[in-house]
Amino acid sequence: QKEVEQNSGPLSVPEGAIASLNCTYSDRGSQSFFWYRQYSGKSPELIMSIYSNGDKEDGRFTAQLNKASQYVSLLIRDSQPSDSATYLCAVERGSQGNLIFGKGTKLSVKP
Amino acid sequence: DAGVTQSPTHLIKTRGQQVTLRCSPKSGHDTVSWYQQALGQGPQFIFQYYEEEERQRGNFPDRFSGHQFPNYSSELNVNALLLGDSALYLCASSKQGYQETQYFGPGTRLLVL
Numbered sequence: 718q719k720e721v722e723q724n725s726g727p728l729s730v731p732e733g734a735i736a737s738l739n740c741t742y743s744d745r746g747s748q749s750f751f752w753y754r755q756y757s758g759k760s761p762e763l764i765m766s767i768y769s770n771g772d773k774e775d776g777r778f779t780a781q782l783n784k785a786s787q788y789v790s791l792l793i794r795d796s797q798p799s800d801s802a803t804y805l806c807a808v809e810r811g812s813q814g815n816l817i818f819g820k821g822t823k824l825s826v827k828p
Numbered sequence: 829d830a831g832v833t834q835s836p837t838h839l840i841k842t843r844g845q846q847v848t849l850r851c852s853p854k855s856g857h858d859t860v861s862w863y864q865q866a867l868g869q870g871p872q873f874i875f876q877y878y879e880e881e882e883r884q885r886g887n888f889p890d891r892f893s894g895h896q897f898p899n900y901s902s903e904l905n906v907n908a909l910l911l912g913d914s915a916l917y918l919c920a921s922s923k924q925g926y927q928e929t930q931y932f933g934p935g936t937r938l939l940v941l
Contacts, residue, residue, distance in 0.1 A: 721870075748927070749927050751929065751930075753932075759934070759935075760916075760918055760932045760933060760934050760935045761871065761918070761932045762932070763929060763930075763931060763932075766927075766929055768927055805870055805871075807870075814859065814861065814876055814883075814884070814922065814924075814928070814930070815861075815873050815876065815884050815886070816861070816863075816871070816873060816920075816930060817873070818863075818870030818871050818872070819870050820868070820869055820870045821870055
């Protein structure tokens with residue numbers, strides 16, 4: 718079992734729709750979870766961090782964490798073509814600052 | 829407020845050569861982590877430096893080494909380059925502590941021929 722798993726996609730949604738990105742992780746001791754966005758040829762850019770069970774909202778983005786199910790998700794409301802990118806889920810191993818990344822989900826928002 | 833910077837942006841080397849990549853952390857950050865990202869993959873952790881020492885290391889061979897300077901900047905050295913070392917090398921900086929976020933630099937794209 719991979720440590721962090723994401724559906725590689727591509728996930729295609731129409732402009733204005735909600736995009737739902739999912740991630741599962743294997744280490745039950747993980748405490749910190751992050752979503753990064755990566756445009757083609759660029760470096761990862763932080764979108765959200767989440768540490769507690771439940772939802773965390775920031776503008777059009779909502780991160781959801783369920784530690785019992787070892788599941789993290791990212792919802793993007795009112796998706797825009799500029800949201801088209803690869804979304805990386807990252808989990809901190811223990812409390813040591815070592816991030817484990819999934820392979821990323823490629824999102825395409827069609828005008 | 830300058831973010832994380834890396835140099836060079838691109839590099840072409842041949843097999844067997846050695847390469848040094850550089851990173852300056854975001855202002856106020858004292859910890860530097862290095863990642864390797866192959867095409868189509870997520871970043872993979874190489875190692876982390878804090879207080880000029882390597883604190884953690886991922887599953888990379890000894891050909892990969894690093895250094896952190898008193899001003900918190902860092903270098904990644906790769907010896908005896910292999911074709912498989914071609915990748916985007918990412919530096920991330922953070923403040924040492926609990927639940928601290930890592931911010932990535934623009935990366936160095938290395939091509940080994």
